[in-house]
Amino acid sequence: MSSRTRALGICTALVLALLATAAFAPLPFSVAFPGDTADVLGKHKGKQVITISGAPTRETSGQLRMAAIVATGPDATVRLPDIVKGWFRTDQAVMPVESVYPVGDTAEKAVEHNLKDMRSSQDVATRAALNYLHKSDKDVKVKLDLGTIGGPSAGLLFSLGIIDKLAGDGQGGDLTGGQKIAGTGTITADGEVGAVGGVSLKTQAAGRDGAKVFLVPKSECKDAQAELPEGMRLVPVSTLSGTVDALKALKSGGTVPSC
Incomplete structure (x- = not known):
């Protein structure tokens, strides 16, 4: 065997070893x-x-229906084959772990962090709904409970649920018009709707569970359209009052915002 052939063989073996390491190393x-x-x-x-x-x-x-995503935890082992598979599947999304969990979090801390975000979101959602209805939180007490589901993205749906239970559409009817409506979005006490991420996965979850209308933060229309289930209608929203108006229009057959 010539020295050149031997060197080529050694280099090939090294490259294969590096590729094998990359394939099985946690990322x-x-x-x-x-x-x-x-x-x-x-x-x-x-x-x-x-x-x-x-x-x-x-x-x-x-x-x-509020929609959520689930993600592998910060302690989970994600390898190159998992990432490649995720890139080619429409029902999965690959994201840098720091975009999902605070840097340095363990799985336990991540759960605690998400539940803390949810509790904060619940308080703000209550204030937003009561502000919309011109009611005082000194008189009206609201308790919200979604178990172990964490994060702030249910804020908009919480506010809408409180409004529907207290006032409905203001004319004796339901905000939903009897429909199964899903959505996502953060909320501020002033009623501003914020982006949340993962909306293409959330529309799939909503479609799986029978919703035909999905309320999406206006800035995330494009993402929501990416893998939109057949027959689902997207309604872009940017404020709580605008969302209530859109639901009333949807129910009455009026003009409804569209992505």
Whole structure:
């Protein structure tokens, strides 16, 4: 065997070894999937999601389903084959782990962080809804419970659920018009709707669970259209009051915003 052939063989072996190492080495990515949807007007895992005291509430029909994603945790081992598979599947998304979890978080800390975000989101969503209805949180008490689902992205749906239970459409009817409506979006106390990420996976979760209308933060229309389930209608929203108006228009057959 010539020295050149021997050197080529050694180089080939080194390259193959490096490729094998890359294929099986853990990488700093997280793989996300469509998660749960939960009707904020009803129960989730046997517990009422919205409980209101201090003011009369109304019976509602239809559903307001918040949509979530699930992602591999910060301690999970994600390798190159997982990433390649995720890139080619429409029901998965590959994201840098720091875009999903705070840097340095363990799985336990990530759960704690997400639940803290959810509790904060619930407080803000309550204030947004009561501000919209011109009611005081000194008189009206709201308890929200989504179990172990974390993060702030249910804020908009929480606010809509509170409004529907307290006032409906303002004319004796439901905001939903009896339909199964899903959506996502953060909310501020002033009623501004914010982007959340993962919307293409959330529309898939909503479609899987029977929703035909999806409320999406206006800035994420393009992402929501990427893998939109057949027959699903996107309604872009940017404020709580605008969302309520859109739902009323949807129910009455009026002009509804579109992506």
